[in-house]
Amino acid sequence: MNILEIIEKKKNKEALSQKEIEFFVDGYTKNKIPDYQMSALLMTIVINGMNDVETAYLTEAMMNSGKKINLSSIKGIKVDKHSTGGVGDKVSLVLGPIVAACGAVFAKMSGRGLGYTGGTIDKLESIEGFNCFLNEQQFKFLLKKSNIAIIGQTDNLVPADKKIYALRDVSGTVNSLPLITSSIMSKKLSTGSDAILLDVKCGSGAFMKNINEAKQLARWMINIGKKLKKDVRAEITNMEQPLGRMIGNKNEIIEVIESLKGNGDKKFMELIYSSATTLLIQAKIVKNEKEACKLIEEVIKSGKAFNKFLELIENQGGNIELIQKTNWWKPKYKLEINATKSGYLYLKNSVILGLVAVKLGAGRNKKEDIIDNEAGIELKKVTNEKVQKNEILMVLYSSKPIDKNLSNEVKKTFEINQKPKNNKIILAKME
Incomplete structure (x- = not known):
């Protein structure tokens, strides 16, 4: 069995066997298969897919690539x-x-x-x-x-x-x-x-x-x-x-x-x-x-x-x-974001809020980045809550001085409407 045959097989939209999947997972994990060949195989999977049986084999092979935790000694589910x-x-x-x-x-x-x-x-x-x-x-x-x-x-x-x-x-x-x-x-x-x-x-x-x-x-x-x-x-x-x-x-x-x-x-x-x-x-x-x-x-x-x-x-x-003390969280700097008009708040872009939180220091762009635990955002108002003009909608916090231009980014994350909007949190349940 060799990796080129497996790439060719998947390129031709054929299903891979359990042994073939175990072979490339084990080979790549142990540095026996180089990045360029594994990249080629991954791209064929992206383009041609895998059926549910292949995906189960892939999951199992990856799961078995290292140590598994056995909790059978603990009572209950x-x-x-x-x-x-x-x-x-x-x-x-x-x-x-x-x-x-x-x-x-x-x-x-x-x-x-x-x-x-x-x-x-x-x-x-x-x-x-x-x-x-x-x-x-x-x-x-x-x-x-x-x-x-x-x-x-x-x-x-x-x-x-x-x-x-x-x-x-x-x-x-x-x-x-x-x-x-x-x-x-x-x-x-x-x-x-x-x-x-x-x-x-x-x-x-x-x-x-x-x-x-x-x-x-x-x-x-x-x-x-x-x-x-x-x-x-x-x-x-x-x-x-x-x-x-x-x-x-x-x-x-x-x-x-x-x-x-x-x-x-x-x-x-x-x-x-x-x-x-x-x-x-x-x-x-x-x-x-x-x-x-x-x-x-x-x-x-x-x-x-x-x-x-x-x-x-x-x-x-x-x-x-x-953590039970009232002064446990004590950021040094804050920037308030106010409503420009009255109405019902609608938060529409959580990605931007997440990225702003990262810029404040609450998250990381690289694994090596150090987090500022005081940094973050507090939402004083959330979707469908009534707001008045000039009322505080949210507050940005950090241990370092906050760039006031961040307020322009934050303003892209909400709108204020005359009526509430549909706001279901649970869209579906599946089993």
Whole structure:
């Protein structure tokens, strides 16, 4: 078997066998296949596609390229949630403590942010002392102790994906359903969870720009889960506007705390309730949506969900006393954006808001960039809220002086209308 024959076969639109797929994944991971040949193969896959069987083989081969985490020693159904990336996306940090407080085991491996999408690990690391990089034994210990642990991706987990994704990024081969599906699912399936909820973002602030594309990606990932005997479900969610009212790191942790105390933004909590309901049904903690909502409401009102968040932070070395202080977040500079007229606000471009947050210091363009945890954006008003002329719509924050020209960029992200607009956050549910 050799790589040229495999390239030729895919160039002729033929399906690859499991052994052929394992051969090129293993060969490239171990540096036996050069970049130029792998780039050629990836381009043929982008152009000619892969069927669902090939995609399942590719996912499995990538998953088996490194160490897999075995959580079978932990009782119960282990659940995980994956988002395809968004602006202000702190969902896992609210969702995890809620489902853990309800009795489910929330075993999550997260990544850092790059570009306009924020990373769960970066938000957690804004908490003094928090350690995301636990070994497998520590991860399992905390899951048994507290039902929840959130850790960073390790180097020995799915090395094939790490190497192939880096090549896709520079060879124009990112936009391919089989390659996207295998990349996401190989990582998710290698972490040992039994059930996975996929939050597939759709809209201007997402990779999938329309609902049909988002549904197609979700269906591919659900089918891969079924072939590999995992319970995978999906929600298609709106990414025209940011999630919640905070974009950044420290300020998003503050919003997480407020949400767990029952003071979360209405639309944001609608998504939390929906996702938590699905995970609790997958974990067989409840039988239906009515039971789930009652249990979710109980753990929030009783303080159990917030206490579970504190437990998560303390378990992983974070300073829980510091984050509960009112002056924990203290940016030095701010720039207010005001309404130019009265009406109903409509946020229409979360990408620009995400990019502005990066310019303020809240995100990174390169992996080496250092994040300013004080930087970010606070949305004083969100979509369909009534605003008065000159009222503050949002505030930009940073540890460094803020370029006033950023206000011109921010003004492109909203409009003020005479009537509210349709603003569904959950566009579809799939299983």
